Amino acid sequence: MPRPRGTAARKGSVFLSSHPRVRLALLIAAPLFWLGVVYIIALVLLLVTAFWSVDSFTGEINQTLTFDNIITVITGALYQTVTLRTVGIALAVTVIDVAIALPIAFFMAKVANNRTRRLLVIAVLMPLWASYLVKAYAWRSVLSSEGILEWMLAPIGGHTPGYGVTATIITLSYLWLPYVILPIFAGFDRVPDSMLEASSDLGGKTWRTLRLVVLPLVWPAIIAGTIFSFSLSLGDYITVNIVGGASQMLGNLVYTNVGAANNLPLAAAIALIPIVIIFGYLALVRRTGALDNL
Amino acid sequence: MNTEVPAIRLRGLHKAFGATTAVESVDLDIAPGEFFSMLGPSGSGKTTVLRMIAGFEQPTAGTVELFGKDVTKSAPFDRDVNTVFQDYALFPHMSVLDNVAYGLRVRGISKKERHAKAREALDKVRLADFGERKPSQLSGGQRQRVALARATVVEPKVLLLDEPLGALDLKLREQMQVELKEIQRDLGITFIFVTHDQEEALTLSDRIAVFNEGKIEQLGSPSDVYDHPVSPFVASFVGTSNMFSDEISQKLLGKPGQHSIRPEKLEVAHANEKLEGDQSADGTIADVIYVGSGTRLIVDLDAGMRVTVLEQNDQSYVADDERGARVRVGWRASDVISLGGSK
Numbered sequence: 001m002p003r004p005r006g007t008a009a010r011k012g013s014v015f016l017s018s019h020p021r022v023r024l025a026l027l028i029a030a031p032l033f034w035l036g037v038v039y040i041i042a043l044v045l046l047l048v049t050a051f052w053s054v055d056s057f058t059g060e061i062n063q064t065l066t067f068d069n070i071i072t073v074i075t076g077a078l079y080q081t082v083t084l085r086t087v088g089i090a091l092a093v094t095v096i097d098v099a100i101a102l103p104i105a106f107f108m109a110k111v112a113n114n115r116t117r118r119l120l121v122i123a124v125l126m127p128l129w130a131s132y133l134v135k136a137y138a139w140r141s142v143l144s145s146e147g148i149l150e151w152m153l154a155p156i157g158g159h160t161p162g163y164g165v166t167a168t169i170i171t172l173s174y175l176w177l178p179y180v181i182l183p184i185f186a187g188f189d190r191v192p193d194s195m196l197e198a199s200s201d202l203g204g205k206t207w208r209t210l211r212l213v214v215l216p217l218v219w220p221a222i223i224a225g226t227i228f229s230f231s232l233s234l235g236d237y238i239t240v241n242i243v244g245g246a247s248q249m250l251g252n253l254v255y256t257n258v259g260a261a262n263n264l265p266l267a268a269a270i271a272l273i274p275i276v277i278i279f280g281y282l283a284l285v286r287r288t289g290a291l292d293n294l
Numbered sequence: 295m296n297t298e299v300p301a302i303r304l305r306g307l308h309k310a311f312g313a314t315t316a317v318e319s320v321d322l323d324i325a326p327g328e329f330f331s332m333l334g335p336s337g338s339g340k341t342t343v344l345r346m347i348a349g350f351e352q353p354t355a356g357t358v359e360l361f362g363k364d365v366t367k368s369a370p371f372d373r374d375v376n377t378v379f380q381d382y383a384l385f386p387h388m389s390v391l392d393n394v395a396y397g398l399r400v401r402g403i404s405k406k407e408r409h410a411k412a413r414e415a416l417d418k419v420r421l422a423d424f425g426e427r428k429p430s431q432l433s434g435g436q437r438q439r440v441a442l443a444r445a446t447v448v449e450p451k452v453l454l455l456d457e458p459l460g461a462l463d464l465k466l467r468e469q470m471q472v473e474l475k476e477i478q479r480d481l482g483i484t485f486i487f488v489t490h491d492q493e494e495a496l497t498l499s500d501r502i503a504v505f506n507e508g509k510i511e512q513l514g515s516p517s518d519v520y521d522h523p524v525s526p527f528v529a530s531f532v533g534t535s536n537m538f539s540d541e542i543s544q545k546l547l548g549k550p551g552q553h554s555i556r557p558e559k560l561e562v563a564h565a566n567e568k569l570e571g572d573q574s575a576d577g578t579i580a581d582v583i584y585v586g587s588g589t590r591l592i593v594d595l596d597a598g599m600r601v602t603v604l605e606q607n608d609q610s611y612v613a614d615d616e617r618g619a620r621v622r623v624g625w626r627a628s629d630v631i632s633l634g635g636s637k
Contacts, residue, residue, distance in 0.1 A: 197350050198383035200370040202397035202448060212400070216387045 050268035059262055069269035079253070083273055086249045089169055089240075090233035096173040097180040097229045098222060105181050109188030110196070121185075124178050132175065136242045139171040143243055163245035171239050176232050180225035187221020188214075223290035230281060234274040250274055299362040301326040301452050301484040302347060307356035309342050316342045318508040320356070324486065324501075326451075329478050331487045331495040334505030335531065340488050343505075344454050347486065348377050361451060371400075376450035380457045382441040384429035390416065390440050391425035397448035415447040416440075418477070435466045442477065452484040459494065471497055492532045496520060504528050526633050529554040535631075536560070536601040545597045546575050552633040557604035559629040562591055562621050569624030577601070579619045593623055 004010060016023050050069055053062045073079045108120045127135065140163075142149050149160040161167055191214060199209040237251025250273055257267035300323040309317040317339040324330045332340040345351040347358055349370035357366045365373050376397075384393050391412050392399075398408035416422050419439035429437055438458060445453060455474075459467045475498055478485045489495050495502050496516040504512045504519060504527075512519055512528045523529035526537060535554040538546065543553045563569050577595035584590075591603040601623060 192381065192383065194379045194381055194383035195385065197348075197370065198377070198379060198385075199396070199400075201348060201350075201375075201377045202400065202444065203371045204396070204400040205369075205371055208400045212396070213385055217385075 046268050046271060049265050050272055052265045054263050054265055061264065069266050070272075072266065073269045073273065079270065079273070082248055082250055082253060083277075085165065085247065086234060086251075086274070087277060089165060089172065089249065090230045092169045093172045093176060093233045094180075094226045094229045096169070097177050098184075098226060100173075100177060101180040101184050101225060102222075105184035105188050108181075108185050109191075110193070124181050124185075127174075128178055132238070133242075135175060136171060136239050139167070139174065140243050143167045143170070163243050165244065165247050167243040167245070168240045168247065168249075171243050172233050172236060173229075175239065176229040179228035179232065183221045183224040183228070184218060187218035187224075190221075191217045219288070220290045223285050223288070227281070227285070231274070231278050234277060298326065300324055300359075301328070301361060302486070303357075303359040303362075304343070304347075305357045305359070307343065307346060307358070308354045309339075309346060309351060310354045315508055317346070317353075320508075320510055322503065322510065322513070324452075324484060326361075326484055327482050329475070329485045329487065329498055329500045331489060331499040331502045332505055333489055333492060333495040333502050333532070335490055338505040339508040340503075340505040341456060344377075344456055344486065344488050347452075348375055348454050349373050374451045375454060376445040376448060376452075377454045377456065378438075378441045378445050378458045380460060382429075382437045384437055384440055384444070386429055388428075389425065390421065390427050390429060390432070393429065393440060394425075394444045394447055396444065401448070411447055412443075415443040418480075419443045419473075434462055435470065438462065438470060439473075442474075446477070446481060450483065452486060453478075453481075455485060455487045457488055457490070459489075459491075467494075474498065496532070504532060506531070521631075523554070523631060523633065526552055526554070529631060529633060534602060536599075537633075538599070538630075542597055542599050546595075547573065547627075547630060554631045554633055555625055555629055557590070557602045560601060560603040560623055560625050562593065562603050562605065562623055564619075564621060567622070569622060571624035571626045573627050573630075574622050574624035576620065576622050579617055579621055581617060591621075593621060595623065 016026075049061075051065050051067065053064070053066050053068060054060070055062050104120075104124075108117050108124075112120060141147055143160050143163065144150070145160060145162065147160060153159060161170070195213060195217070196209060199213045204212065235251055237249055237255050240247055240249045240252060250270060253270050254267045257263045257270065302322070302324040304320050304322040307317055307320040307322075309315070320339075320343060322343075332343060334340045342351060346353050349365070349368060349372075353366065357364055359365065360373060360375065384390075385396065388396070391409060394412035394415050395408040398411060403411075413422065413425060416425055419442055421436060421439055421443070424432065424436065424440075429440065432440065438461075441458070458474075459470050462470060471494060474485070474487075487495070487498060496519075499516055501513065501515055502519050503510045506527050512524045514522075519528060519532050523532060523535075529535040530537065534557055536557065538553040538555070540550055540552060544550055547553060561569060561571060575595045575597055577593040577597075579591055580594045580600065581592040582589060583592070585604075588607055589605050591605060593601050593603060595601060603623060
């Protein structure tokens with residue numbers, strides 16, 4: 001059989017096949033550039049900025065090292081309250097999302113037939129096609145004192161929670177639900193049916209099977225989902241502006257310090273709070289062993 | 295055998311998945327202590343029958359009885375039946391010991407007692423030192439034995455095995471066949487063994503049900519099924535057969551209907567030599583295939599069909615055979631199997 005002729009493309013292929021390091025370099029150059037320059041450097045700059053200060057007279061940044069911002073953020077009553085509120089909201093959102101996502105994801109992965117499963121995956125993904133703002137404003141209308149929630153609850157003596165922390169939790173739970181359902185669905189999907197059958201075969205009734213077999217196997221997927229809902233909630237400031245009434249979250253403090261207050265170093269220091277919390281959360285999660293198979 | 299209550303009794307068992315029928319009117323009695331095989335190609339319904347006995351599938355119609363008790367509607371955990379799964383289905387997050395002890399754990403048996411029993415069961419399958427490992431750290435054959443220990447430690451009355459040796463290599467498979475048979479004798483319980491490997495079924499079983507297209511095509515002892523197949527399907531699926539069509543049968547055997555004969559029942563001689571058999575036909579050697587323990591000769595008969603002959607290597611002919619040589623193929627009339635009327 002005649003060999004293909006020595007075109008430039010063929011010469012290139014021959015060169016690459018005998019130089020694995022060049023091959024690897026070409027493959028990861030772009031992502032490495034993105035991660036290194038755009039991502040890591042920006043993060044480092046943020047960290048560094050937190051240790052600078054702003055000249056209150058000229059409004060210019062003074063690049064001498066100071067811990068003032070950090071101390072302010074740790075000891076200031078405002079920052080403590082808002083941090084607690086933000087973490088509380090993020091935790092509540094995470095608990096609600098996991099509670100809703102578990103049965104839906106289980107149904108999608110293990111009960112529904114292929115057709116229903118496809119429809120449900122689309123239904124779960126569909127809200128992601130709509131703008132974040134539209135969805136937040138839709139909830140503002142739902143939760144308003146003349147909204148549909150009030151209309152539905154009034155006959156049974158209930159009322160809409162109105163704008164505030166509760167409304168923020170409801171809206172954020174809605175916004176992040178797809179990000180929690182999808183990893184948990186993938187987690188259930190990876191558990192072979194024979195695993196459930198084996199447990200049942202050996203005498204395990206539904207509850208035992210769920211607790212001893214299914215839950216440990218999908219635990220990493222649940223953790224992955226909670227990382228999404230928890231970290232996305234920690235950083236949010238738009239939803240709370242739209243449905244939160246007068247309540248503020250950490251994001252709002254960052255926003256006002258960057259904008260109105262023109263204090264970038266303080267904003268950077270505040271931004272460190274969610275970063276530290278997420279690190280703490282990840283360390284906690286790691287101890288449960290959920291990240292071992294990542 | 296008919297006087298005692300069967301371990302498993304299936305009556306009119308029927309299973310449809312949507313428009314396709316997987317199992318059609320299966321009636322079957324399996325005796326206590328029997329090693330019973332369900333043999334058939336994939337899609338023949340054998341696994342579906344097994345899954346209905348285990349309770350993983352609900353039959354569309356018909357009943358499943360376990361020692362005289364109707365369990366058709368019972369959940370798997372309410373049946374005194376355990377399964378060894380094709381993929382073993384060991385719990386990856388548990389140690390081998392915890393896997394084996396699982397059935398005892400969900401029955402509320404204390405940790406000390408269930409671990410003692412699980413160790414005993416692991417000892418029986420020669421894995422006593424492997425209790426602390428995770429299933430992922432075991433070889434295929436070891437996982438297989440763990441699955442066996444896990445299913446038998448809860449002392450089921452019937453053990454279901456769904457192609458349990460399918461994933462093992464040949465040597466290990468033969469070794470496990472011997473072990474399975476020993477374990478079955480030790481425990482004295484009924485084994486129902488699903489396989490598509492006819493040799494495995496013949497070696498292990500007391501009785502075999504040959505499945506085809508959702509129905510039992512033949513039910514009988516290994517020698518029944520091998521020596522007296524009732525249909526062309528059984529004759530060709532269980533072992534190899536030379537099939538004589540109606541037309542060829544009339545030419546060569548002098549009688550109508552379909553017939554078959556096993557390759558090892560044929561003998562070959564040079565065209566002018568004397569044969570032991572009382573019937574014969576002339577032909578030309580098309581191919582010679584050495585298979586270790588013997589030699590397989592492919593012969594084109596002048597009557598218009600191709601036959602396979604299996605010669606033991608100690609037999610005289612083999613040395614000077616060659617492609618294109620004229621030969622005579624002979625057999626005893628008593629070795630010809632009648633497969634019923636012309637089709």
